[in-house]
Amino acid sequence: MLEKIQVIVFPVLRGLVFFAGLMGISQGLVAWNAALSPGIPWFPVPALVLVIAATWWVNRRWPIHLARPAGGRAYVVILLATYAVISLGVLESWSHDLVTPAPAWPDQTVSAGFQLVFLLVIPFIAALLAEVGFRGMMQTALQKVLPVWPMLLLIAVINFLMHFYDPDQGSQVLRMITLNLAWGYITWRVQSIRPVLVAHIVMNIAIPLLQYGSEQYGPGPVSFGTFSPGALLISAVSGVIALAVALVIGKHLPRTA
16 A cells, blocks of 8 residues: 555656746746846746756656657647637636736846747746646656546646646636646547647747737737627637547547557
């Protein structure tokens, strides 16, 4: 019994330390850059070198299925599933009357170029670290000792709790749990974290860029509570269609033995 607990706890702890530790260091480099030269964003160079080097080492140390390729169908399915969850998650955001600005460095002394680089680089780093830590380090180890759905639910809950510091994200429990279940399941089916890594990066960068554009050139932060019934209906219907197509295409994905 103790041995089984250890083989569950240790991969979880490793994944959490990898994710939280490197995210903390990356944010520290941003803070250092902002304090020394708020007009010149040089933090991406050391942050990306550190994160990519750590990912390379983890990939050599443990089987995280980063090097394993996946067919093009897996990328289509996971992008459709991601879009479906986000679209349906609009209804959850509307029910909580969320107002979502683009992520930005809180120091107002930094330049607009600094903020834009922050908007592009930090979401990329967060997506890479999350997928290596959760779907890579945790899931590839836990799938050897746990049934698939309890394993996926455990990882989804842990991932959600890691976002609970943000009240806005903490209120989006259905979206975050469902997204993690979808990503985890497709990763399990194809035994590769590449498709979910691409989907996470696309989501993390595309949504903030849309929000940033809205703030700079449009009405400001996205206020879900003011969405019209028509906009909510379009979001829900498009999400259902994307989900249906993902399910149809997903039937042809390989199955883990």
